[in-house]
Amino acid sequence: VAETEREGTRLEAFSDGVFAIAMTLLVLELTLLPKDVANGIPLWDALTHLWPKFLSFTLSFATILIMWVNHHGLFRRIRKVDAHLLFTNGLLLLFVTFIPFPTALLGDYLTVHGTAADARVAAGFYALAFVAINAAWALMWQAISHRRKAVAPGISDHEARALTLSLVIGFISYATAVGLAFFNALASVGLCMLLAVFWTYQAFRHHPEAE
Amino acid sequence: VAETEREGTRLEAFSDGVFAIAMTLLVLELTLLPKDVANGIPLWDALTHLWPKFLSFTLSFATILIMWVNHHGLFRRIRKVDAHLLFTNGLLLLFVTFIPFPTALLGDYLTVHGTAADARVAAGFYALAFVAINAAWALMWQAISHRRKAVAPGISDHEARALTLSLVIGFISYATAVGLAFFNALASVGLCMLLAVFWTYQAFRHHPEAE
Amino acid sequence: VAETEREGTRLEAFSDGVFAIAMTLLVLELTLLPKDVANGIPLWDALTHLWPKFLSFTLSFATILIMWVNHHGLFRRIRKVDAHLLFTNGLLLLFVTFIPFPTALLGDYLTVHGTAADARVAAGFYALAFVAINAAWALMWQAISHRRKAVAPGISDHEARALTLSLVIGFISYATAVGLAFFNALASVGLCMLLAVFWTYQAFRHHPEAE
Amino acid sequence: VAETEREGTRLEAFSDGVFAIAMTLLVLELTLLPKDVANGIPLWDALTHLWPKFLSFTLSFATILIMWVNHHGLFRRIRKVDAHLLFTNGLLLLFVTFIPFPTALLGDYLTVHGTAADARVAAGFYALAFVAINAAWALMWQAISHRRKAVAPGISDHEARALTLSLVIGFISYATAVGLAFFNALASVGLCMLLAVFWTYQAFRHHPEAE
Numbered sequence: 001v002a003e004t005e006r007e008g009t010r011l012e013a014f015s016d017g018v019f020a021i022a023m024t025l026l027v028l029e030l031t032l033l034p035k036d037v038a039n040g041i042p043l044w045d046a047l048t049h050l051w052p053k054f055l056s057f058t059l060s061f062a063t064i065l066i067m068w069v070n071h072h073g074l075f076r077r078i079r080k081v082d083a084h085l086l087f088t089n090g091l092l093l094l095f096v097t098f099i100p101f102p103t104a105l106l107g108d109y110l111t112v113h114g115t116a117a118d119a120r121v122a123a124g125f126y127a128l129a130f131v132a133i134n135a136a137w138a139l140m141w142q143a144i145s146h147r148r149k150a151v152a153p154g155i156s157d158h159e160a161r162a163l164t165l166s167l168v169i170g171f172i173s174y175a176t177a178v179g180l181a182f183f184n185a186l187a188s189v190g191l192c193m194l195l196a197v198f199w200t201y202q203a204f205r206h207h208p209e210a211e
Numbered sequence: 212v213a214e215t216e217r218e219g220t221r222l223e224a225f226s227d228g229v230f231a232i233a234m235t236l237l238v239l240e241l242t243l244l245p246k247d248v249a250n251g252i253p254l255w256d257a258l259t260h261l262w263p264k265f266l267s268f269t270l271s272f273a274t275i276l277i278m279w280v281n282h283h284g285l286f287r288r289i290r291k292v293d294a295h296l297l298f299t300n301g302l303l304l305l306f307v308t309f310i311p312f313p314t315a316l317l318g319d320y321l322t323v324h325g326t327a328a329d330a331r332v333a334a335g336f337y338a339l340a341f342v343a344i345n346a347a348w349a350l351m352w353q354a355i356s357h358r359r360k361a362v363a364p365g366i367s368d369h370e371a372r373a374l375t376l377s378l379v380i381g382f383i384s385y386a387t388a389v390g391l392a393f394f395n396a397l398a399s400v401g402l403c404m405l406l407a408v409f410w411t412y413q414a415f416r417h418h419p420e421a422e
Numbered sequence: 423v424a425e426t427e428r429e430g431t432r433l434e435a436f437s438d439g440v441f442a443i444a445m446t447l448l449v450l451e452l453t454l455l456p457k458d459v460a461n462g463i464p465l466w467d468a469l470t471h472l473w474p475k476f477l478s479f480t481l482s483f484a485t486i487l488i489m490w491v492n493h494h495g496l497f498r499r500i501r502k503v504d505a506h507l508l509f510t511n512g513l514l515l516l517f518v519t520f521i522p523f524p525t526a527l528l529g530d531y532l533t534v535h536g537t538a539a540d541a542r543v544a545a546g547f548y549a550l551a552f553v554a555i556n557a558a559w560a561l562m563w564q565a566i567s568h569r570r571k572a573v574a575p576g577i578s579d580h581e582a583r584a585l586t587l588s589l590v591i592g593f594i595s596y597a598t599a600v601g602l603a604f605f606n607a608l609a610s611v612g613l614c615m616l617l618a619v620f621w622t623y624q625a626f627r628h629h630p631e632a633e
Numbered sequence: 634v635a636e637t638e639r640e641g642t643r644l645e646a647f648s649d650g651v652f653a654i655a656m657t658l659l660v661l662e663l664t665l666l667p668k669d670v671a672n673g674i675p676l677w678d679a680l681t682h683l684w685p686k687f688l689s690f691t692l693s694f695a696t697i698l699i700m701w702v703n704h705h706g707l708f709r710r711i712r713k714v715d716a717h718l719l720f721t722n723g724l725l726l727l728f729v730t731f732i733p734f735p736t737a738l739l740g741d742y743l744t745v746h747g748t749a750a751d752a753r754v755a756a757g758f759y760a761l762a763f764v765a766i767n768a769a770w771a772l773m774w775q776a777i778s779h780r781r782k783a784v785a786p787g788i789s790d791h792e793a794r795a796l797t798l799s800l801v802i803g804f805i806s807y808a809t810a811v812g813l814a815f816f817n818a819l820a821s822v823g824l825c826m827l828l829a830v831f832w833t834y835q836a837f838r839h840h841p842e843a844e
Contacts, residue, residue: 439653
């Protein structure tokens with residue numbers, strides 16, 4: 001039993017490390033626009049031009065944070081780690097690690113560089129990254145729920161259905177955000193923001209009063 | 212009880228990770244000035260031009276370190292983690308993660324690039340980031356002190372008042388540093404340095420002789 | 423005993439940190455091609471030009487992840503940490519830390535910059551880095567197996583032979599990938615991909631059903 | 634007692650995080666020379682031009698790794714953490730975090746950019762960073778040895794004297810490397826390499842057979 005406990009704990013710790021680093025690396029995309037620096041634009045104006053970067057930084061940070069909260073709520077209740085869980089969790093971490101790239105694109109292309117078409121591509125690519133994360137989460141959840149009684153006996157049928165439902169909602173929502181991006185970049189990003197608020201609300205509602 | 216203990220420990224470990232990474236990423240801003248490299252200026256001279264970067268690196272590192280010490284002094288005594296604490300702590304981490312950006316601006320604009328107005332903007336923006344951190348800290352403290360008996364029974368009324376007072380002082384001081392920046396960039400940065408020394412002194416005074 | 427346990431645990435945690443950071447830093451190489459940005463190429467086209475970067479990012483992430491799984495499978499069973507293990511593990515971490523550099527070269531030179539000769543150099547250098555990792559792993563394994571009864575009593579003779587064999591196979595395979603690179607860059611990268619799939623399969627097969 | 638144990642463990646874990654991140658960030662300095670990329674030099678030739686970067690990467694990685702081994706050997710035996718230890722350890726971490734900057738300068742200026750005078754400045758600055766680390770280590774050791782019976786009762790008088798002696802040797806050696814840099818950059822770097830080998834030998838000799 002002690003051995004099992006430690007195994008789960010180490011996978012949790014490793015995942016936490018990846019979440020923490022991915023969140024912190026987001027700041028490296030926060031730089032002044034090269035053309036503003038080259039043109040010697042007043043710093044205050046240069047800062048105001050960065051609003052899409054501040055927006056994408058905050059949105060990605062918040063979304064990864066909520067994901068971490070959920071990941072940690074789930075793993076707390078995992079009692080056994082098998083190879084399927086190890087590798088589906090690895091796929092999830094791959095996509096989490098990837099997030100700084102679409103975040104940077106969104107910050108760069110939402111308004112600043114490129115055309116309206118580029119803004120739509122950046123928004124669609126951003127939402128697509130979260131579709132991928134959602135899919136990885138679904139695979140991981142399947143690896144758990146498949147043998148739930150053995151792997152995570154503390155999760156009730158009711159809770160399992162709720163988690164499945166929320167993954168379905170997430171998948172549909174982010175896929176919709178990808179679709180929206182074909183028409184309007186800001187609408188797509190706006191939906192991603194709404195989703196972050198929704199997940200936060202869900203986390204608040206489901207989080208036990210005090211653990 | 213064991214479960215609770217572990218919950219608090221994991222939030223602490225995750226926060227520590229973000230603090231450690233944010234502190235370590237500061238070094239990535241330490242680069243020679245591109246124009247010095249382009250002009251083939253002797254390396255020694257190029258290094259002396261970097262004093263604002265060394266200053267902002269050291270100041271931010273020291274301030275985050277003290278914040279970590281305080282965070283760790285507080286979380287050691289947290290017994291229950293609810294959603295409010297989770298998310299106000301998340302907001303704090305968002306602003307801590309953000310610090311390398313105003314640090315880089317301060318290093319770049321205090322003397323080197325831009326005008327005196329840019330130096331004032333950089334200094335004001337830097338102090339503003341710490342106002343934001345202070346506000347997040349206040350929200351987090353409110354989430355704790357609101358139900359202190361349940362969440363952190365080990366904190367006495369006296370200690371709770373001291374922490375509230377130090378947050379008020381911090382807020383006023385950093386807001387003053389923002390105000391000062393409208394008149395003089397170095398005065399604003401100097402106040403931030405004084406505050407770092409003051410927090411260090413406070414941490415020394417309040418830290419138990421041996422834990 | 424408790425002291426020993428902690429020692430092993432801390433080396434594991436430190437190694438995990440390095441693995442997690444090395445994996446996460448890979449994303450910093452994911453940037454649009456400077457020439458595509460300079461020429462104002464449509465974002466969608468610029469993204470399609472990045473396939474070698476997406477490939478090398480995914481390949482390196484997956485390979486380091488599998489290595490982490492194996493490292494963690496091995497260290498779980500280590501009971502004593504001596505200086506040889508400390509330093510051979512350090513050598514392994516040196517090469518793991520190094521991986522983002524050959525990954526970046528592969529992403530940059532497989533198709534985009536340079537000549538066909540450059541692509542072969544990039545592929546060969548990439549495979550060479552894994553030869554080095556394999557050699558470090560062999561040294562570390564020798565430091566363990568040399569006094570296996572004392573250091574890791576839980577590992578059976580059968581398992582020890584299997585690990586030695588898999589290191590020999592790995593060495594030969596990556597050395598072959600280096601050799602292939604003299605003739606064809608894609609063949610060399612393809613072999614590295616096959617190896618990642620093979621290691622994953624091995625990890626699945628050997629991983630206990632539930633720990 | 635359990636509380637104390639945890640305190641020491643958390644400071645250890647935080648320090649480990651900073652060590653691990655500083656070591657891993659070193660790889661970000663490993664990039665091809667911009668002028669080689671601009672001139673379309675064959676990749677193999679461009680790689681051979683990087684030997685000073687490979688050298689400084691390996692030297693810094695190895696030196697920080699040995700420092701981590703020693704740090705971890707010391708902290709294992711710390712039983713009480715007071716404010717002096719917290720802040721002198723913080724100063725040590727500040728300088729450890731700083732190492733990627735002098736490492737990058739050494740990699741850039743030892744042969745490639747600039748003049749022979751620049752190479753000497755880069756080598757001297759590099760050695761100076763280790764003088765600073767050595768000084769921080771001495772302050773931290775003083776904070777411990779000052780009240781050794783209470784803070785680290787397991788350290789014998791003999792061991793305490795050995796650690797003091799090795800800090801004095803380290804200080805004199807790195808100061809000598811700074812001095813040498815005024816005359817010859819490679820001699821200075823060579824001394825730093827010898828020191829890394831010497832510390833490794835010391836760590837081997839003093840490390841218990843099996844913990």
